[in-house]
């Protein structure tokens with residue numbers, strides 16, 4: 001049976017605005033209460049203002065009052081798994097901590113990782129004496 005978080009990420013991917021790269025990505029972030037908040041990549045004619053699917057999901061969730069997460073699924077139409085980019089790993093670490101990261105394509109699950117495997121030795125608020 002397909003993990004509902006992957007299904008949600010696949011659905012969100014269909015809403016991607018990827019007119020420039022044509023590379024659509026969907027993400028689904030699960031709160032510790034079991035709620036799912038989705039995101040898709042949103043590109044822009046200036047390119048640099050593009051938002052990745054993962055960050056859209058994180059910022060939507062934070063702005064809606066959620067602050068505790070357990071998993072994120074990321075879906076792209078690629079044979080090899082599409083992992084979160086470096087900036088998304090940093091944002092995920094700072095706002096979601098060491099969550100499980102599930103990578104999938106349109107038909108298959110491709111892998112499960114802890115975020116700490118994808119971002120070893122992270123910089124975060126602890127170094128600023130804020131946590």
Ligand code: THU
Nearest residue numbers: 021023025041052053083084085
């Ligand atoms: N992208 C994501 O949304 N998430 C990833 O994990 C990798 C890259 C987007 C950014 C851009 O819109 C497109 O994919 C190509 O880089």
